[in-house]
Amino acid sequence: MKRYLVLFLMLAGFAFAAGKVTVWTHFGGPELEWLKAQAASFERATGTKVEIVEVPFGDIKQKFILGAPQGEAADLVVTVPHDWVGEMAASGALEPVGKFATKDYLSDLMPVALEAFSYQGKLFGLPMNAESVALIYNKKLVKSPPKTWDEFLALAQKYTTGDTFGFLYDLGNPYFNYGWFKAYGAYVFGKRADGGLNPSDLGLGGEAGYKAGQFIKDLRYKYGLIPEGVDYGVADGAFKDGVLAMILNGPWALGDYKKAGLDIGIAPLPAPPGGKAWGPFVGVQGIVLNAYSKNKVAAINFAKLLVRPDAQISFNRAGGRIPVSQGALSQLKDDPVVKGFSTTIAMGDPMPNIPEMGKVWGPWGNALSLIIQKPDSDVKKIIDQMVEEIQKGIQGE
Numbered sequence: 001m002k003r004y005l006v007l008f009l010m011l012a013g014f015a016f017a018a019g020k021v022t023v024w025t026h027f028g029g030p031e032l033e034w035l036k037a038q039a040a041s042f043e044r045a046t047g048t049k050v051e052i053v054e055v056p057f058g059d060i061k062q063k064f065i066l067g068a069p070q071g072e073a074a075d076l077v078v079t080v081p082h083d084w085v086g087e088m089a090a091s092g093a094l095e096p097v098g099k100f101a102t103k104d105y106l107s108d109l110m111p112v113a114l115e116a117f118s119y120q121g122k123l124f125g126l127p128m129n130a131e132s133v134a135l136i137y138n139k140k141l142v143k144s145p146p147k148t149w150d151e152f153l154a155l156a157q158k159y160t161t162g163d164t165f166g167f168l169y170d171l172g173n174p175y176f177n178y179g180w181f182k183a184y185g186a187y188v189f190g191k192r193a194d195g196g197l198n199p200s201d202l203g204l205g206g207e208a209g210y211k212a213g214q215f216i217k218d219l220r221y222k223y224g225l226i227p228e229g230v231d232y233g234v235a236d237g238a239f240k241d242g243v244l245a246m247i248l249n250g251p252w253a254l255g256d257y258k259k260a261g262l263d264i265g266i267a268p269l270p271a272p273p274g275g276k277a278w279g280p281f282v283g284v285q286g287i288v289l290n291a292y293s294k295n296k297v298a299a300i301n302f303a304k305l306l307v308r309p310d311a312q313i314s315f316n317r318a319g320g321r322i323p324v325s326q327g328a329l330s331q332l333k334d335d336p337v338v339k340g341f342s343t344t345i346a347m348g349d350p351m352p353n354i355p356e357m358g359k360v361w362g363p364w365g366n367a368l369s370l371i372i373q374k375p376d377s378d379v380k381k382i383i384d385q386m387v388e389e390i391q392k393g394i395q396g397e
Helices: 002-012 029-046 057-070 082-090 103-108 111-116 149-158 174-183 206-221 232-240 251-259 296-306 309-319 326-331 336-347 355-359 361-371 379-395
Strands: 021-025 050-054 076-081 126-132 134-138 165-168 189-191 197-202 244-249 264-267 281-289
Touching (some): 021 029, 029 296, 076 082, 082 355, 126 296, 134 251, 174 206, 206 379, 355 379
Parallel strands (some): 021 076
Antiparallel strands (some): 076 281, 189 197
């Protein structure tokens, strides 16, 4: 490890500041120990002390935004979710990191992860790990994942018997349903010329939105897969009990599935009828740099060390998170969890990281609830009303 660090420092080509680097983190358990070990190795190799400070996850964002201008925030945060980036960058608290990161570093990171940490055309953090939902299946019931919609439907209906279920998930949840919208050509926000998101270009409505809404409704009323009353807890419980063949869920659920003694597989969902490839919302966690830091060079070099492939592999082994380093993913290709989720992550889109996304979730969720409430719901009218409500919210009306 020490030999690797020396090589890293030679390649970095930066002079390190003599001062201390302070890091805020919400990590606990083995992940916290991993971070402390990385800090100790960095200090031995560079002489720069890294102080790790534990901060509750829910406190980090506001504490950082308010504290940074006053000199009361850490040099780095390890890590923040990418959907905080817009608000944090707009406040002036974040330093763009593109000027510190060479092509060597950026080319190793998954494009979807770099997109997630970009705001108004600038990179505001180094992504470390990602998550998304995927099709998780019980290998006792499903020997290999379905590749087509017809295969999927036949399998799901086969196990929908009253005593067992073929496919369940939280049908009214926008986060879980984004993949169907994407498959039919919908999107949340379009993009500006600089690559930044354009909140004036809302893409959840129109024909694409109607088709997605109708398909979600069909999962209940046409295909008979997801009965009324099924929410996240019901679906998750059925899967843990071994009576559900397939579920749409994320890596956060795997610990409980392992405890339940389940042998599981992970794969993308197939494209829905008449749609293109399914692709989920992607959430990315990454490292951000304080714009007011007096130790930016040393801090960013520590951050860059944490996203190198070797570090990402050891981080995965510490907590099971899915790396966004393509070098790490290549070396972990025989891990079925990493392979399954990294495949679906690469197919997805980052959740929008601009503040206007806060005006989308409520109307979107309400619309889905209305669509699946009864078999004769007017999908087109509901989607149109949703779009109008979102647009008014964004415009401040």
